[in-house]
Amino acid sequence: MTPRTTTTTTLSPTPASAASPASPSRRTSGNLAADLAALAESRGWATRPAFHEGHQVTTHGEVHDLAARAATVLAAHGVGPGDRVLLALPDSIAWVTAFLATARLGATAVLANPELPQADHEFMAEDASVGLAVTGPGLEERFAPGRRLGADELLALARAAAPADPHPAGPRTPLYVQYTSGTTGRPKGVVHCHGDPAAYHELIGRQLLGIRPDDVTLSVSKLFFAYGFGNAFVFPLFSGSSAVLVDRRPSPAAVDELVARHRVTLLYSVPSAYAALVADRALGHAACFASVRAAVSAGEGMPAGLGERVTDLLGAPVLEQIGSTEAGHAFCANSLAHNIPGTVGRPVPGFEVELRDRAGNPVPSGAEGELWVKGPTLTPGYLNLPEETARALSGGWLNTRDRARREPDGAYRHLGRTDDMEMTGGITVSPLEVEDVLRGHPAVHEVAVAAVTDGQGATRLWAFVVTGSTDDSTGIEPELIALARKHLASFKVPRTVRVVPSLPRTPTGKLRRHLVRQGAW
Structure with missing residues (x-):
C-alpha cells in the first residue's frame, strides 16, 4: 500500500472575495450555510420548529436569518475566509448560530467542549x-x-446587523475541525468539509433512519462531538425536523421529562447513559417514552442484555452503530429495516469495510480482524500531523483501530479496540470477554478489566466494578472471582476485584482504558 502523504495544513477554501453585508438570497453552490437556508426556503420549512431550548422554540427560518446576520458580526471581528473560529459553547441556539455564521464566511469552526x-x-x-x-x-x-x-x-449584535452574503465554497472546502476524544493520549484535529454533512444525512439520516419533518430529536451526545453533531444539527436542518438542545448532559430524570414534554421521537445516547436510564426501574414500557419510535446507541459496544432492557423500557427498537471522528459519523449501522442486536450493523451505504490482520492483509471470512473503512466523508487528514495522517489513511482507507468479525448476514460484531487488548503472563486477553461475564452478576452496573502493573513490576488482571449501592458491594469480590472461574479459562480470571464509585470516561462516555491500566484515577 502507498501511504497517503497529504497534510491538512495545506487545506484552504477556494479563493474568493471576502464576505460583506448584503442580501443572502443569492445561493452559492457548496456553502453549507447558504445551501441549508435555500433548502429550508424551497421546502417551506421557514415556520417549522428547528430547535427547542428550554421553553423557547426557534424556527428554521429564524435560525438561518440569525446566522446570516451573525456572520456580519464575525466579519467585523476580523473573521474571513480560511480563518479558524473556536466554538467553546454548550448546546444552544448560540452554538448553531455561531457554526452557521462561521460556515457562511468560508471560515472553519473548531469545535470544543466548553x-x-x-x-x-x-x-x-x-x-x-x-x-x-x-x-x-x-x-x-x-x-x-x-x-x-x-x-x-454575538446574538445581541446579530439581531441589529445586516445579513452577510455567503462566501463561495466547494464540497472539499474545510468546514470544521473536531478533536479526537483522547482516550489513548494527545487529541488530534480532524478536518471535515462543506460536502460532508449532506452525506451524513442522506446516507444515515434519510436512508437508514427515515427521518421526517415531524420527527423530534433528543441527543445525549453533544454538538461538539461527531455523533451529536450529526444527530442534533445535521439531521434536523437537512430534514425540516427539530431537535431539543440541552446545555449539559441530562440526568435520567431529565431525559424522562424532556422526552415527554417535547414528544421526542428519536433518542440518541451512549450505552452508559442507557444503562443509567433503565437502572432501578421495573421492566416494561414507561409511559413518558410513548412518542419514541427509535433509539440509537453508539460510542461503545452495548453490553449483552442491555439493548433488550432499553427496548422494553422505550417500547422502541435500539439501533447500534459505530463511527469515528475521522469518518464524521457512522460507517456501520443498524437500521429500522435491518436490525441485528449485538452487532453494529452493516456498512452504511456508500462505505466499504474490510477486516485485515496487523500486516494489512484481508482475513478469512468469519475471522476476527482490524476494521478498515473507505467512504465519502473520510477526513482528508489531521491538522499539522502528516505522519499521523499517513499512518491512519492508506490508499483512501482508514484504519479505525477497531476489532470486529463479520457475521454471515453481513452485519459486523464489534470486539473492542486494538489498544483494548491486555497482556498478562505473556498471554493476550480481551477484557471485553471478562467484562461480559462479570456483568452477569446482578449487583454490577459497570465494569472495566485491565492489566495493572504492581510494585514489583508484575502485570496482573484487575477488575474495577461499579455497584448499585454500598450494600451491593459487601462480599462481592470473592463472588465475582468465583463467577469468572466458572466461565473463563484460569488465565482470564482477575486476580483482584476492586469496587469503585465510577469509571474514568471521556465526555462522550467512552472508557479511558489507559487510566484504568494505572489502577487508580
Whole structure:
C-alpha cells in the first residue's frame, strides 16, 4: 500500500472575495450555510420548529436569518475566509448560530467542549491557529483580549446587523475541525468539509433512519462531538425536523421529562447513559417514552442484555452503530429495516469495510480482524500531523483501530479496540470477554478489566466494578472471582476485584482504558 502523504495544513477554501453585508438570497453552490437556508426556503420549512431550548422554540427560518446576520458580526471581528473560529459553547441556539455564521464566511469552526480544562482549550487554539474564540460565560480569561467574543454579545449584535452574503465554497472546502476524544493520549484535529454533512444525512439520516419533518430529536451526545453533531444539527436542518438542545448532559430524570414534554421521537445516547436510564426501574414500557419510535446507541459496544432492557423500557427498537471522528459519523449501522442486536450493523451505504490482520492483509471470512473503512466523508487528514495522517489513511482507507468479525448476514460484531487488548503472563486477553461475564452478576452496573502493573513490576488482571449501592458491594469480590472461574479459562480470571464509585470516561462516555491500566484515577 502507498501511504497517503497529504497534510491538512495545506487545506484552504477556494479563493474568493471576502464576505460583506448584503442580501443572502443569492445561493452559492457548496456553502453549507447558504445551501441549508435555500433548502429550508424551497421546502417551506421557514415556520417549522428547528430547535427547542428550554421553553423557547426557534424556527428554521429564524435560525438561518440569525446566522446570516451573525456572520456580519464575525466579519467585523476580523473573521474571513480560511480563518479558524473556536466554538467553546454548550448546546444552544448560540452554538448553531455561531457554526452557521462561521460556515457562511468560508471560515472553519473548531469545535470544543466548553467544560475542558484551560490547558486543553489553549492547546486547541494554538494547534488550530485560531483567530477568534466564541464562548459562554466563565471562559473570559482563557483567551487574549480582542480574540474572544461572548455568545450573548454575538446574538445581541446579530439581531441589529445586516445579513452577510455567503462566501463561495466547494464540497472539499474545510468546514470544521473536531478533536479526537483522547482516550489513548494527545487529541488530534480532524478536518471535515462543506460536502460532508449532506452525506451524513442522506446516507444515515434519510436512508437508514427515515427521518421526517415531524420527527423530534433528543441527543445525549453533544454538538461538539461527531455523533451529536450529526444527530442534533445535521439531521434536523437537512430534514425540516427539530431537535431539543440541552446545555449539559441530562440526568435520567431529565431525559424522562424532556422526552415527554417535547414528544421526542428519536433518542440518541451512549450505552452508559442507557444503562443509567433503565437502572432501578421495573421492566416494561414507561409511559413518558410513548412518542419514541427509535433509539440509537453508539460510542461503545452495548453490553449483552442491555439493548433488550432499553427496548422494553422505550417500547422502541435500539439501533447500534459505530463511527469515528475521522469518518464524521457512522460507517456501520443498524437500521429500522435491518436490525441485528449485538452487532453494529452493516456498512452504511456508500462505505466499504474490510477486516485485515496487523500486516494489512484481508482475513478469512468469519475471522476476527482490524476494521478498515473507505467512504465519502473520510477526513482528508489531521491538522499539522502528516505522519499521523499517513499512518491512519492508506490508499483512501482508514484504519479505525477497531476489532470486529463479520457475521454471515453481513452485519459486523464489534470486539473492542486494538489498544483494548491486555497482556498478562505473556498471554493476550480481551477484557471485553471478562467484562461480559462479570456483568452477569446482578449487583454490577459497570465494569472495566485491565492489566495493572504492581510494585514489583508484575502485570496482573484487575477488575474495577461499579455497584448499585454500598450494600451491593459487601462480599462481592470473592463472588465475582468465583463467577469468572466458572466461565473463563484460569488465565482470564482477575486476580483482584476492586469496587469503585465510577469509571474514568471521556465526555462522550467512552472508557479511558489507559487510566484504568494505572489502577487508580
